[in-house]
Amino acid sequence: MSIKTILAVLNSPEAADSVIETGVALANKHDAHLIAVYAEAPEQVFIYAPMEIPDPAAIMALQEAAEQRATTIQAKFLAITEREGVSHEWRKFRGAGGYSSAGVVDSARSTDLVLCAQFDEKTSSAQRADIEVLIFECGRPVIMVPYIQTTPKPIERVLIAWNGSREAARAVFDAMPFLLGAKEVEIFSVDARNDMNQSADFAGSELGVTLARHGIKVNANNVESGGKPVGAVIENRASDFSADLLVMGAYTHSRIRERIFGGATKTLLGSMTTLTLMSR
Structure with missing residues (x-):
């Protein structure tokens, strides 16, 4: 088995750097193509009682925050991969399933290796559940990158x-x-x-x-x-x-x-x- 296609799951700006750097190091070593995927399920919104009408301002604020997170992560990914000259592509999914959505799971199943960030106290329960489903369902090896790792090192x-x-x-x-x-x-x-x-x-x-x-x-x-x-x-x-x-x-x-x-x-x-x- 050789590693020629790597999928990096980038679920937060805080954890993105370590996952991207690890992906770039592995892509360089194995001459592989690195795909970044960002997927965020819609968050719960406030409603007006008793008519249960979603608050438009809350919906707009959540959408803007999600878009800003995606933009920040994409900029990090492109800056590092272009600096290192790694073959790469960016994918963004938006849907109810988050990382357990069919699009993300299908992307993972067509790769040699998946990278995800380790859970920490900031990881929401929804993101934890989504990534657990991805590990359980994707049928591919998944490398979890610890949040304490700042610089990749050789695997000896x-x-x-x-x-x-x-x-x-x-x-x-x-x-x-x-x-x-x-x-x-x-x-x-x-x-x-x-x-x-x-x-x-x-x-x-x-x-x-x-x-x-x-x-x-x-x-x-x-x-x-x-x-x-x-x-x-x-x-x-x-x-x-x-x-x-x-x-x-x-x-x-x-x-x-x-x-x-x-x-x-x-x-x-x-x-x-x-x-x-x-x-x-």
């Missing part, structure tokens, strides 16, 4: 969060261009199962052999969570390993279960400190 150390699931397997092979270019790769398992089909002591070993056949330098590490949230254990290991990229399956449990009980995806979306590639 990759940590694979491995639980043997379908989603984790897809993430690993979606990440192959990065694994092949890495200097060191670790397969990291937390609370690996121990049954008639697998010994916990050998969790990730077969995957390691497969990756080694590609010439990838890889080792496996299996730990017990000790009652800590799995997402927190993975996050701590990514920090200790000085990972430049974390690779994991997204929503290996249902999104409803993760929202109610928590899960590694939910934990890492909110507190990640390194680039994180997720596949579903």
Whole structure:
């Protein structure tokens, strides 16, 4: 697999710079075309009671604010891509679906890689839900860019969060261009199962052999969570390993279960400190 088309989801002026810079760095490295997409669902408007007539002034103000955000983000994107000489294009969608709209999902499905900004306290619940739907539905690997990252750096150390699931397997092979270019790769398992089909002591070993056949330098590490949230254990290991990229399956449990009980995806979306590639 090679990376030739990248889609950058730019959902706020504050987070745009880090996502654009990451997209430009990846586009330069892989000689890829970079597409920026901005999509904002209409916000709720005030109404006049009892006739329930939308306030025209409120509607106008919201539309003007949305247009200003789009203009600001577009200017950032064009300034950086033209400065770096990267092949690029700009797309803007306006509709009830936001980033979960058919236009955005269709755009994502026709690319090799999608980039999104990590959630932070300023991310609205509507934007969070839209991006979660995009991750869940687009069928492409999605790299979440942490908001603490200001300057892209080479991806030399990759940590694979491995639980043997379908989603984790897809993430690993979606990440192959990065694994092949890495200097060191670790397969990291937390609370690996121990049954008639697998010994916990050998969790990730077969995957390691497969990756080694590609010439990838890889080792496996299996730990017990000790009652800590799995997402927190993975996050701590990514920090200790000085990972430049974390690779994991997204929503290996249902999104409803993760929202109610928590899960590694939910934990890492909110507190990640390194680039994180997720596949579903």
